[in-house]
Amino acid sequence: MKQVRPSIHNIELSIRAISETAEQMDDVVRLDIGQPDFDTPQTVKERMATIVQEDTPTYTSLWGIPELRNAIASFEGHKAPFSGEHVMVSTGGIGALFCILDTLLDHGDTAVTNDPCWSPYRMIIGATPGQHRQVSYIDDTGQVQESAIRNVIDDTTKLLILNTPENPTGRVYTKEQVQHIGEIAEDEDLYIIADEVYDQLLYDAEHCSPANLFPDRTIVVNSLSKNFAMTGWRIGWAAATNEELIHDIGKVNRATTACPNYLSQQAALIALQEAQDYTAEMRRAYHERRDLVMNHIHELGWDCISPDGAIYVFPDVGQDSWDFANNLLETEGVAVVPGEPAGPSSDTHIRICFGSASQEQLTEGFNRIERFVS
Amino acid sequence: MKQVRPSIHNIELSIRAISETAEQMDDVVRLDIGQPDFDTPQTVKERMATIVQEDTPTYTSLWGIPELRNAIASFEGHKAPFSGEHVMVSTGGIGALFCILDTLLDHGDTAVTNDPCWSPYRMIIGATPGQHRQVSYIDDTGQVQESAIRNVIDDTTKLLILNTPENPTGRVYTKEQVQHIGEIAEDEDLYIIADEVYDQLLYDAEHCSPANLFPDRTIVVNSLSKNFAMTGWRIGWAAATNEELIHDIGKVNRATTACPNYLSQQAALIALQEAQDYTAEMRRAYHERRDLVMNHIHELGWDCISPDGAIYVFPDVGQDSWDFANNLLETEGVAVVPGEPAGPSSDTHIRICFGSASQEQLTEGFNRIERFVS
Numbered sequence: 001m002k003q004v005r006p007s008i009h010n011i012e013l014s015i016r017a018i019s020e021t022a023e024q025m026d027d028v029v030r031l032d033i034g035q036p037d038f039d040t041p042q043t044v045k046e047r048m049a050t051i052v053q054e055d056t057p058t059y060t061s062l063w064g065i066p067e068l069r070n071a072i073a074s075f076e077g078h079k080a081p082f083s084g085e086h087v088m089v090s091t092g093g094i095g096a097l098f099c100i101l102d103t104l105l106d107h108g109d110t111a112v113t114n115d116p117c118w119s120p121y122r123m124i125i126g127a128t129p130g131q132h133r134q135v136s137y138i139d140d141t142g143q144v145q146e147s148a149i150r151n152v153i154d155d156t157t158k159l160l161i162l163n164t165p166e167n168p169t170g171r172v173y174t175k176e177q178v179q180h181i182g183e184i185a186e187d188e189d190l191y192i193i194a195d196e197v198y199d200q201l202l203y204d205a206e207h208c209s210p211a212n213l214f215p216d217r218t219i220v221v222n223s224l225s226k227n228f229a230m231t232g233w234r235i236g237w238a239a240a241t242n243e244e245l246i247h248d249i250g251k252v253n254r255a256t257t258a259c260p261n262y263l264s265q266q267a268a269l270i271a272l273q274e275a276q277d278y279t280a281e282m283r284r285a286y287h288e289r290r291d292l293v294m295n296h297i298h299e300l301g302w303d304c305i306s307p308d309g310a311i312y313v314f315p316d317v318g319q320d321s322w323d324f325a326n327n328l329l330e331t332e333g334v335a336v337v338p339g340e341p342a343g344p345s346s347d348t349h350i351r352i353c354f355g356s357a358s359q360e361q362l363t364e365g366f367n368r369i370e371r372f373v374s
Numbered sequence: 375m376k377q378v379r380p381s382i383h384n385i386e387l388s389i390r391a392i393s394e395t396a397e398q399m400d401d402v403v404r405l406d407i408g409q410p411d412f413d414t415p416q417t418v419k420e421r422m423a424t425i426v427q428e429d430t431p432t433y434t435s436l437w438g439i440p441e442l443r444n445a446i447a448s449f450e451g452h453k454a455p456f457s458g459e460h461v462m463v464s465t466g467g468i469g470a471l472f473c474i475l476d477t478l479l480d481h482g483d484t485a486v487t488n489d490p491c492w493s494p495y496r497m498i499i500g501a502t503p504g505q506h507r508q509v510s511y512i513d514d515t516g517q518v519q520e521s522a523i524r525n526v527i528d529d530t531t532k533l534l535i536l537n538t539p540e541n542p543t544g545r546v547y548t549k550e551q552v553q554h555i556g557e558i559a560e561d562e563d564l565y566i567i568a569d570e571v572y573d574q575l576l577y578d579a580e581h582c583s584p585a586n587l588f589p590d591r592t593i594v595v596n597s598l599s600k601n602f603a604m605t606g607w608r609i610g611w612a613a614a615t616n617e618e619l620i621h622d623i624g625k626v627n628r629a630t631t632a633c634p635n636y637l638s639q640q641a642a643l644i645a646l647q648e649a650q651d652y653t654a655e656m657r658r659a660y661h662e663r664r665d666l667v668m669n670h671i672h673e674l675g676w677d678c679i680s681p682d683g684a685i686y687v688f689p690d691v692g693q694d695s696w697d698f699a700n701n702l703l704e705t706e707g708v709a710v711v712p713g714e715p716a717g718p719s720s721d722t723h724i725r726i727c728f729g730s731a732s733q734e735q736l737t738e739g740f741n742r743i744e745r746f747v748s
Contacts, residue, residue, distance in 0.1 A: 001591060002532055002563055004622050005480040005503070011625045039430045049423045056413045057606025091465055091608075091631045098630045102501055106379040107481045120629070127476055127629035129379070129503040158376055189376055217375060232431025232636030234465075248378050251385045255494070255501035256472045256630045257465045261638060262606030 029365035038229035041275035057262035064089025093223030093236035105130025116342035170307020205308035311355025403739035412603035415649035431636035438463025467597030467610035479504025490716035544681020572684035579682035685729025
């Protein structure tokens with residue numbers, strides 16, 4: 001049989017190995033997958049029990065139900081002057097990312113992300129005709145590495161992704177950093193994909209969206225998955241004041257999914273209208289967990305930026321991340337994600353998720369980690 | 375700003391123009407969109423009202439929930455010896471089509487479809503790195519056009535799509551036709567995508583899947599949308615005995631959607647296990663409508679194959695399909711789909727959907743069409 005496309009065949013699903021092993025084991029503390037341990041907001045569940053009986057789920061507009069597009073425009077309105085026509089509802093944040101990247105990246109084009117980055121960016125870009133480049137946006141002092149960034153940009157470069165709050169580091173880019181990176185994008189005429197799927201989960205920090213400073217070239221990606229603990233509903237969106245671009249991105253939404261899920265769109269509308277208190281409750285819980293986790297990290301003496309947002313810490317554990325993660329799982333039953341797939345700077349880092357485990361579970365996990373490293 | 379990818383930008387959403395105009399008008403008989411007028415099976419709605427309250431919707435395996443993969447393998451088991459590992463659950467049939475095409479088609483590769491074909495194939499292929507070619511598989515006498523098919527195949531050709539029952543024609547390919555087309559695919563070493571999303575909606579005909587005759591090179595695509603009247607739930611699947619291929623296709627599922635919708639997968643499991651009687655009921659209703667529609671078509675004297683499956687007729691109306699569809703909508707308030715986007719052979723055809731309208735609505739629609747053409 002003829003070969004399948006190498007850029008797909010060569011995608012590694014290596015991180016799954018940890019999760020699959022963990023699923024087969026007893027008594028594992030799961031700090032690996034970014035699956036919140038909060039349930040869908042109760043108000044959404046209750047209302048949906050009626051809607052699922054009364055409504056007839058049909059195809060919707062490929063850009064999403066107009067009421068939901070308007071609600072999203074309003075939810076995102078502090079970032080840029082969005083109206084419903086500037087919004088495309090997608091199958092999760094990842095659906096929006098794919099649609100945008102597949103619209104912008106032609107054969108030979110490149111997209112730039114930070115090093116480290118959320119490793120699926122490489123997979124998503126690999127499923128488009130484009131290619132991935134990676135560079136550290138920020139140095140240890142918080143300075144934007146302008147010359148390094150400009151070095152990876154050339155005529156093939158169409159866009160950069162700015163993920164704030166960032167997975168896996170928990171970094172929330174300051175307004176000055178966003179301004180500086182955005183100016184480089186402007187000077188090089190790049191689109192900015194602002195992946196902001198954790199933008200409601202902030203601790204002590206202000207969120208600055210590139211859409212606020214560079215509205216013409218920014219496409220915001222957001223989702224219900226983390227901000228409303230609704231991963232399984234698979235609803236996200238792209239928002240851009242460039243209406244023609246949203247129109248084109250919608251064609252990929254059509255080509256990949258026909259349209260977003262009818263019932264999930266109803267649920268999304270309820271969440272945005274009625275569940276913002278629930279987000280605040282999660283934020284308080286995650287904040288406490290963040291503090292607990294950072295205390296343990298300090299005790300361990302690991303080098304690690306303190307996350308101002310999102311639900312992860314990304315410490316440098318000083319040894320090969322795969323060896324560390326595999327041995328930790330095997331000997332102590334704690335599942336974490338190896339840093340290596342996040343980029344060349346991360347071979348000795350691990351990602352620990354504090355969004356998926358209670359304070360008790362986190363304490364147990366760190367007790368085991370402390371025993372493991374001593 | 376830099377140009378977006380031309381193969382996306384140039385995708386035309388022209389068919390939407392008819393639907394959008396129709397939505398703005400009063401008293402329109404809608405025979406355009408393939409949205410069944412049946413609701414989700416009652417048993418699914420009732421069971422889901424409980425599940426939405428009791429379950430916590432989370433990410434699932436990117437290939438889908440194991441119980442659902444097994445149920446699909448069993449549902450499709452008459453086509454080939456499928457097990458759960460041979461199945462990937464997708465976001466509708468279109469999600470499976472995209473994942474397969476994006477996995478197989480590299481830059482410069484081509485995919486062949488029948489002329490006429492379901493026009494979104496062009497859009498879906500346009501969103502991959504590959505390109506679309508079109509040729510009439512069958513002549514007016516039902517003979518497979520082997521030399522014409524071989525003429526469009528060259529070294530770049532990776533696959534052909536066989537859609538049976540076919541949209542827009544309603545053609546159900548005979549076993550001999552499937553055998554003949556499959557032998558060409560085998561001889562040219564092509565994959566066969568068997569798009570069988572209407573395979574439960576057959577009238578007087580037997581369905582033959584290429585998976586039955588050419589299991590090694592066939593990937594079956596199917597969905598709940600038409601067979602179970604569950605369009606809005608967005609669940610479909612790919613099934614292939616080539617397990618490595620399903621593994622690779624799953625990577626594109628991950629890159630485009632993360633995983634299928636949790637609740638829709640639960641609903642799919644209920645539909646496959648408990649709603650096959652409902653499919654039989656729809657089939658009987660569509661069969662009656664097919665007969666009613668063909669009577670009108672004969673009275674109109676239009677050249678048209680009688681559909682043995684699916685929910686469409688595709689008559690030759692003897693004039694430009696866009697003029698006909700636009701004028702018919704404007705003067706008589708009947709919405710149909712112009713044939714032109716279905717391929718070069720279809721400039722004077724229109725697609726009429728009998729799955730979306732009752733017998734009364736169809737009669738009213740044809741009364742208006744008869745007045746329009748006289």
